[in-house]
Amino acid sequence: MNNETEYAAVKPPRSLLSAAGRAIGDFDMIRNGDRILLGISGGKDSLSLLHILLDLQKRAPVKFELAACTVDPQSPDYDPSVLKPYLAALGVPYFYESQPVLESAKQNMTGDSFCAYCSRMRRGILYRIAREHHYNVLALAQHLDDLAETFMMSAFFGGKLRTMQAHYTNDAGDVRVIRPLVYARERQTSDFAKSANLPVVQENCPACFSMPMQRQSMKVMLAEQEKSHPKLFASLLTAMRPLMKNV
Numbered sequence: 001m002n003n004e005t006e007y008a009a010v011k012p013p014r015s016l017l018s019a020a021g022r023a024i025g026d027f028d029m030i031r032n033g034d035r036i037l038l039g040i041s042g043g044k045d046s047l048s049l050l051h052i053l054l055d056l057q058k059r060a061p062v063k064f065e066l067a068a069c070t071v072d073p074q075s076p077d078y079d080p081s082v083l084k085p086y087l088a089a090l091g092v093p094y095f096y097e098s099q100p101v102l103e104s105a106k107q108n109m110t111g112d113s114f115c116a117y118c119s120r121m122r123r124g125i126l127y128r129i130a131r132e133h134h135y136n137v138l139a140l141a142q143h144l145d146d147l148a149e150t151f152m153m154s155a156f157f158g159g160k161l162r163t164m165q166a167h168y169t170n171d172a173g174d175v176r177v178i179r180p181l182v183y184a185r186e187r188q189t190s191d192f193a194k195s196a197n198l199p200v201v202q203e204n205c206p207a208c209f210s211m212p213m214q215r216q217s218m219k220v221m222l223a224e225q226e227k228s229h230p231k232l233f234a235s236l237l238t239a240m241r242p243l244m245k246n247v
Helices: 014-026 044-059 083-090 101-108 114-132 144-158 186-195 206-210 214-228 232-244
Strands: 035-039 065-072 094-098 137-139 167-169 176-178
Touching: 014 044, 014 186, 035 044, 035 114, 044 065, 044 083, 044 186, 065 083, 065 114, 083 094, 094 114, 101 114, 114 137, 144 186, 144 214, 144 232, 214 232
Parallel strands: 035 065, 035 137, 065 094, 137 176
Antiparallel strands: 167 176
């Protein structure tokens, strides 16, 4: 990415915009005057959500501000350096937080998965940045595949019917968390990232890639089932919808 034309905002396909728009409307995610902080790793999902929110910001009657924040866990193979000039060219305020999350996990993790520990640490840092800079909404880029995998893992291994919520307020009561991609499929963000030549940053976490992962196994199982049952994810969404609401 060497010239300014490559840094221009890209309009996502209508199908992706429609999926995000329906989720935002169904769960009342964005309200007039919101200041939204997008957690952006540089992966295909968060970059796709960035462009969806930029497009929405231009044409939606609801007015909101948008900024982005990257939490660098100091993994030796993770290099998000392209994000700073990219977001600057798009006119999006950007915060970069480098924290020794990997080292902290090694020293302090007890009875937990590495990914769960890392996720909590990152979320806490995002909450802090939101508070310090007066953003009242945190946007995260999990999609329908993520929710379905979480739902199945919870049922299989935890004996509970749970998944990620689409919109909720954090425990402290000062930040609302939204997931505008909960109706979108992973293949939609992947196709958009490729076709738009987005500067996708690979997250090569050695802890994740060196150990067997229940989530990856569930992803493979669902993909196999979908071949025989094309409406599988629509059915899962219907089953999960009551669990996605903030109650």
